[in-house]
Amino acid sequence: MKSLGKNTVFALVDCNNFYASCERVFDPRLEGKPVVVLSNNDGCVVARSNEAKALGIKMGVPVFQIARLIHTRGVQVFSSNYALYGDMSRRVMQTLSRFTPEIEIYSIDEAFLDLTGFHRIDLNDYGRNIRSTARQWTGIPVSVGIARTKTLAKIANRIAKKSLKTGGVLDLTDSPHLSRALEITDISDVWGVGSRYAKFLKQHRIVNALRLRDADDAFIRKRMGVWGTRLLHELRGISCYPLESGPPARKGITVSRSFRHPVQDLSDLEEAVATFVSTGAKKLRKQRSAAEVLMVFASTNRFEPDHFYFNLHTVALPVPTSDTPELIHHALEGLRRIYRKGYRYKKAGILFKGLVSARPIQMGLFDPRNRRRSERLMQTIDRINDRMGPKTLTYAAAGLHPSAPWKTVFKRRSPAYTTDWNRLPRVS
DNA sequence: TCTGGGGTCCTAGGACCC
């Protein structure tokens, strides 16, 4: 059942402060304390507990800028622990899928539930049930917003999260409070309205979601395109974005990292790029794709514009492929073309584009490789790494030095509580 | 000293063809 049009009902379930909440589940001493989680290389704040938000710590702020605050207010700081968050996300989603067969996992911490046709039940009760079950089974607090469209469900969810008296659940389906809810929603908090459009709309006195809902169609169409028109419909309760079932195959795959320390030598850059390629190639194979185009880029520190250097090289691959050594070969050739001696590189990455289905394998007329053999080899390597850990088999080109200057560090990472036998929490 | 990473969709404009 794909819900489009009128009388649809969507619930948006969103985990509160997801990464910070995950850390708390296994370390109850963190309850009530400000907690933040950092990006790669412990660079920026990417998640905050309510207590951390109350201290004025902003999303995305570089951690060195709040060093004093962290120290004086006893903020608990964690590196990102993707193994933990990924596994906790899976548990939450599994729990949610007991409440409807129609679920769309929208991001690591959000899911849309299609509740169209759930007429006979009290949706607020149902939402409260979802919330308490998720909390009890996974330890993660969630908020639930229910409405006629995804955009309105987002708005309901936001209010549910912020306003204590909702108890974390708000149903705006045919609600007399709908207009009021739209009125108290700042235009910049509407799903799909970013900083640029928010500024533009405010200049035209469209300061909240209610004003946008009642805005002139032609004006919005002209200034915000077809996408703006869809947004108007969604705010008016006409669903334009149906529930998406399976995740669509990616149209491109990117792997890029900032380096812990600046890199000057080509050989270090080569190791980094070879590593990124092997990560990306594994993603390609996982979704059974092959790439027609490979791009490789490197850049210096973007915060030092005086000696900034960025360059990108594009390779049209002779045959679509997901073969790691072949991709490494082309990536390194591209890298050597853009490398300029004397720069302090701070970031590099690779992109795979023009993704096509891996099978049937397209044979090149003068293709020197034995595709069938290389495919079996890749399968074997992937299987071993899935079983024994991601770095069990790697390529020599990716380097062997664990402390190479380009490598990402996570100095304050919590244990992999749920995905490593040796890290299971003990109950005493 | 220290500043994340990976996506999507839409549109405008250029290249090219008939």
Added chain:
DNA sequence: TCTGGGGTCCTAGGACCC
């Protein structure tokens, strides 16, 4: 002086999301 029209495909860049 004067300089077709329309279609397709591709790409770069803008805007947004988590």
